[in-house]
Amino acid sequence: MAAKNIVDKIWEAHTVVHGEGGVDLLYIDLHLVHEVTSPQAFEGLRLAGRRVRRPDRTFATIDHNVPTDDPHTFTDEIAKRQVEALRENARTFGITLFDLDDPRRGIVHVIGPELGLTWPGMTVVCGDSHTSTHGAFGALAFGIGTSEVEHVLATQTLWQKRPKTMEVRLVGKRRPGVTAKDIILAFIARFGPDVGQGYAIEYTGEVVRAMSMEERMTLCNMSIEAGARAGLVSPDATTVEYLRGRPYVPSGAAFEELARIWLSFASDPGATYDRVLEFDVSDVRPFVTWGTHPGLGVPLGAVVPEPSQDPARRPQELRALEYMGLEPGTPLSEVGVDVVFIGSCTNGRLEDLRLAAQVVRGRKVHPGVRALVVPGSMGVKLRAEAEGLDRIFREAGFEWRYPGCSMCLGMNPDIVPPKKRAVSTSNRNFEGRQGRDARTHLASPPVAALAAILGRIPTEEELLEALGLAEREGA
Numbered sequence: 001m002a003a004k005n006i007v008d009k010i011w012e013a014h015t016v017v018h019g020e021g022g023v024d025l026l027y028i029d030l031h032l033v034h035e036v037t038s039p040q041a042f043e044g045l046r047l048a049g050r051r052v053r054r055p056d057r058t059f060a061t062i063d064h065n066v067p068t069d070d071p072h073t074f075t076d077e078i079a080k081r082q083v084e085a086l087r088e089n090a091r092t093f094g095i096t097l098f099d100l101d102d103p104r105r106g107i108v109h110v111i112g113p114e115l116g117l118t119w120p121g122m123t124v125v126c127g128d129s130h131t132s133t134h135g136a137f138g139a140l141a142f143g144i145g146t147s148e149v150e151h152v153l154a155t156q157t158l159w160q161k162r163p164k165t166m167e168v169r170l171v172g173k174r175r176p177g178v179t180a181k182d183i184i185l186a187f188i189a190r191f192g193p194d195v196g197q198g199y200a201i202e203y204t205g206e207v208v209r210a211m212s213m214e215e216r217m218t219l220c221n222m223s224i225e226a227g228a229r230a231g232l233v234s235p236d237a238t239t240v241e242y243l244r245g246r247p248y249v250p251s252g253a254a255f256e257e258l259a260r261i262w263l264s265f266a267s268d269p270g271a272t273y274d275r276v277l278e279f280d281v282s283d284v285r286p287f288v289t290w291g292t293h294p295g296l297g298v299p300l301g302a303v304v305p306e307p308s309q310d311p312a313r314r315p316q317e318l319r320a321l322e323y324m325g326l327e328p329g330t331p332l333s334e335v336g337v338d339v340v341f342i343g344s345c346t347n348g349r350l351e352d353l354r355l356a357a358q359v360v361r362g363r364k365v366h367p368g369v370r371a372l373v374v375p376g377s378m379g380v381k382l383r384a385e386a387e388g389l390d391r392i393f394r395e396a397g398f399e400w401r402y403p404g405c406s407m408c409l410g411m412n413p414d415i416v417p418p419k420k421r422a423v424s425t426s427n428r429n430f431e432g433r434q435g436r437d438a439r440t441h442l443a444s445p446p447v448a449a450l451a452a453i454l455g456r457i458p459t460e461e462e463l464l465e466a467l468g469l470a471e472r473e474g475a
């Protein structure tokens with residue numbers, strides 16, 4: 001039998017009908033729904049007199065527009081109506097909704113994995129581009145538009161063009177202080193934000209195998225920022241152990257049987273891909289973006305770069321420098337920071353908060369910096385509180401919030417004011433992303449945490465020192 005990669009295996013296992021031009025009708029195993037991209041889809045069903053085909057495979061949460069100081073204090077009429085609509089739709093169509101006070105509520109891409117809804121070998125969709133996050137489990141997971149949401153609600157299937165496949169081999173040895181976030185930012189800086197266009201990326205190699213599930217999620221989450229539709233990691237023992245005991249995962253003999261099936265979806269040895277890239281992480285340093293797309297980044301300690309001489313890139317980079325209020329040649333460690341946001345579906349999980357807390361412990365937020373920690377879910381929040389992380393953040397002067405997308409995007413009251421500069425653990429730094437004229441620097445949780453303490457972007461040495469990883473003489 002020919003060796004197959006994971007994308008081919010999942011695709012073939014889910015194809016209901018082969019259509020024309022490589023467009024196939026896929027069966028969808030898991031449909032996740034949030035308040036922003038679902039109202040019209042449900043309205044469409046209602047108008048057509050249809051029901052939801054698999055209410056038991058459809059789960060809804062509230063994340064994008066929810067206020068995070070008190071989730072019940074909606075001031076925005078549209079946001080309030082979207083949430084009420086979702087509540088009403090969940091009731092009418094018999095769907096499980098993790099409502100505002102539900103201990104299972106959170107950012108859609110944080111709770112799917114955390115609750116054990118996302119399994120290897122599944123097709124997972126959501127009206128949200130960062131659905132790729134679930135690919136960390138070896139699921140084929142991708143974002144869809146609202147009309148497709150309606151199609152999936154009605155039929156539990158979706159017409160999809162089969163993506164080309166790309167293997168991204170992460171090899172080498174990680175330097176201290178380098179997180180999954182730094183690796184994916186450095187990858188996008190090296191290969192460009194369009195490198196994944198038309199592809200589903202599978203991350204392979206010893207670096208990925210050694211990563212925790214949470215790190216793999218960060219990697220897959222940002223596949224979108226590399227232009228790809230989906231990002232995956234083949235399931236292994238780490239995947240299976242993460243899922244064991246989760247609320248929506250069976251236990252006992254059924255689990256062992258499931259685990260066997262899950263592992264069978266992993267790419268076969270010798271599987272081929274339409275394109276293969278190798279990325280040696282040995283030289284990757286903790287990273288930060290300076291521009292207005294995630295590919296415009298440099299290692300900590302670098303200077304703001306000169307705009308590219310490439311005529312295809314130069315105008316955009318000049319514009320980015322202007323928008324960001326930066327001069328080429330300025331050391332990034334001299335760039336002052338007004339706001340720090342730790343959270344989002346990229347970096348709002350427990351390991352992220354632990355790393356940030358390690359930097360923050362016993363220190364104080366720099367005067368004049370507004371710093372927020374927004375756990376990705378109620379589950380993350382409660383576990384972090386059980387470990388006392390909330391106290392570490394609060395005592396340092398951070399705000400400790402309820403879960404939601406928060407400052408990742410300007411769709412709720414957590415906004416970066418015009419011309420203010422934020423270091424953010426989220427995934428997008430486009431113009432206006434965190435608020436009108438807001439300036440966003442993407443970074444890892446420990447880098448963001450240290451920026452809050454110092455009131456500016458840190459150097460690599462400062463980061464290693466704060467993490468207790470500084471190289472001692474003679475060591």
Ligand SMILES: CC(C)[C@H](C(=O)O)[C@@H](O)C(=O)O
Pocket residue numbers: 036037064127128129130143409
């Ligand atoms: C609001 C939603 C449709 C959007 C997305 O699809 O990604 C958001 O989650 C984002 O990150 O920009």
Ligand code: SF4
Pocket residue numbers: 063064107108109128130344345346404405408409426427
């Ligand atoms: S946290 Fe940000 S990237 Fe993730 S789903 Fe919410 S808005 Fe999108």
